Amino acid sequence: MKLAQNLAQFQVMQGGYMPPVLPLxxxxxxxxxxxxxxxPLMLPSSLTSDNLKICKKGCNNIKWQLWDVQCQQFLNELHDLLFIKSRLIGYKDRNTQHQGANMRMRTLI
Structure with a gap:
């Protein structure tokens, strides 16, 4: 239900920036x-060039900006995960010895 509400809000905002989308x-x-x-989200890439001319300036770049933000977020999450794994491996190397369960865990990491 929340997704439907967010989608409705998005479509209202989209109508302000991209008027040709509303009739579609x-x-x-x-x-x-x-x-x-x-x-369908009716992003700028799905509109014709005539419809894009009516849209507000810079509307065509919104999709690229969204992709850029998604890539940055993914890279940050990947960085955090790799940092945690490297710290865990370092901890296990320094603080645990002669433990079979530790070796099995290391293969999972």
Whole structure:
């Protein structure tokens, strides 16, 4: 239910920045009980060049900015995970010896 509400808010905001999207959303045939995951987002890449001219300036770059933010977030999470793993391996090397369970755990890391 929350996803559907967020999607509705997104579409309202999208109408302000990209006016050609609203008629496309209204013309769309919506089946009963449509899942929010199946609703098209109508991002700038899915619009024609004529429709993009009507949109606010810089609207075409929004998708690239979103991708950039997603990549940065993924790289930060990967960095944190690798940092944790390296610290765990260092701890096990310095503080544990002669333990079979430790060796099995090391193969999982």
């Amino acid at each position: 959303l209204w013309e769309r045939l919506v089946p009963d009980k449509e899942e929010p995951e199946m609703v």
